Amino acid sequence: MNNLNELIKGFEIKNVLQCFETSGYFRFIAEADKEFGDVIPTIFLKFPPGKSNYLINENILMLRIFDRMVTFFPNRNVVITNTKDREEAVEVLEEIRGIINEAYQDCLKYGKPNGRRVEAVKKISWKDLYECLPQINCGKCGLQLCSSFALGVMQGEKKLADCEPLSDSKYYVNLKGIKNKLGPFLLQTLGWE
Numbered sequence: 001m002n003n004l005n006e007l008i009k010g011f012e013i014k015n016v017l018q019c020f021e022t023s024g025y026f027r028f029i030a031e032a033d034k035e036f037g038d039v040i041p042t043i044f045l046k047f048p049p050g051k052s053n054y055l056i057n058e059n060i061l062m063l064r065i066f067d068r069m070v071t072f073f074p075n076r077n078v079v080i081t082n083t084k085d086r087e088e089a090v091e092v093l094e095e096i097r098g099i100i101n102e103a104y105q106d107c108l109k110y111g112k113p114n115g116r117r118v119e120a121v122k123k124i125s126w127k128d129l130y131e132c133l134p135q136i137n138c139g140k141c142g143l144q145l146c147s148s149f150a151l152g153v154m155q156g157e158k159k160l161a162d163c164e165p166l167s168d169s170k171y172y173v174n175l176k177g178i179k180n181k182l183g184p185f186l187l188q189t190l191g192w193e
């Protein structure tokens with residue numbers, strides 16, 4: 001990553017608390033060297049909706065990633081749960097630094113996401129995706145039902161591109177509907193290159 005385009009250079013661990021998810025593990029509270037609140041909506045759009053909970057008004061994002069809950073606060077802080085020790089916390093924080101800086105680069109390239117788009121994505125459920133799928137239960141994606149596939153995509157366990165029929169011109173309208181519903185960021189996040 002080009003250093004000129006980095007928003008944050010690192011975190012300082014400010015507090016360590018008992019984890020309420022796993023006995024004997026810890027929650028780490030860390031502060032970034034710069035504010036990153038402006039990029040939180042972009043981070044939200046870069047993860048499958050099933051992995052996230054975004055409080056729009058508070059601009060607080062909770063992501064289930066790296067086998068733990070990671071919460072991004074607009075006041076420079078992140079909290080990571082389910083962490084064995086400080087060494088593991090430093091490794092995870094480095095990954096989080098990468099996520100924030102990548103979102104920052106996206107903001108520089110595409111601009112900040114439109115608020116209405118963010119609200120629309122927050123409301124999207126697996127049923128919305130299912131409505132746009134071919135609904136022929138052909139099994140080509142490795143699942144027997146299109147509804148299971150829609151759930152898997154929203155959880156980040158399946159890629160949209162795994163649905164072969166979507167590339168068929170016969171289902172052009174379905175693909176168009178998905179593109180309209182998801183928008184370019186989420187479309188890419190959910191595995192449509």
Ligand code: SF4
Pocket residue numbers: 133134135136137138139140141142143144145146149150162163164165166
């Ligand atoms: S490949 Fe597509 S159409 Fe076939 S079952 Fe999977 S989601 Fe449904």
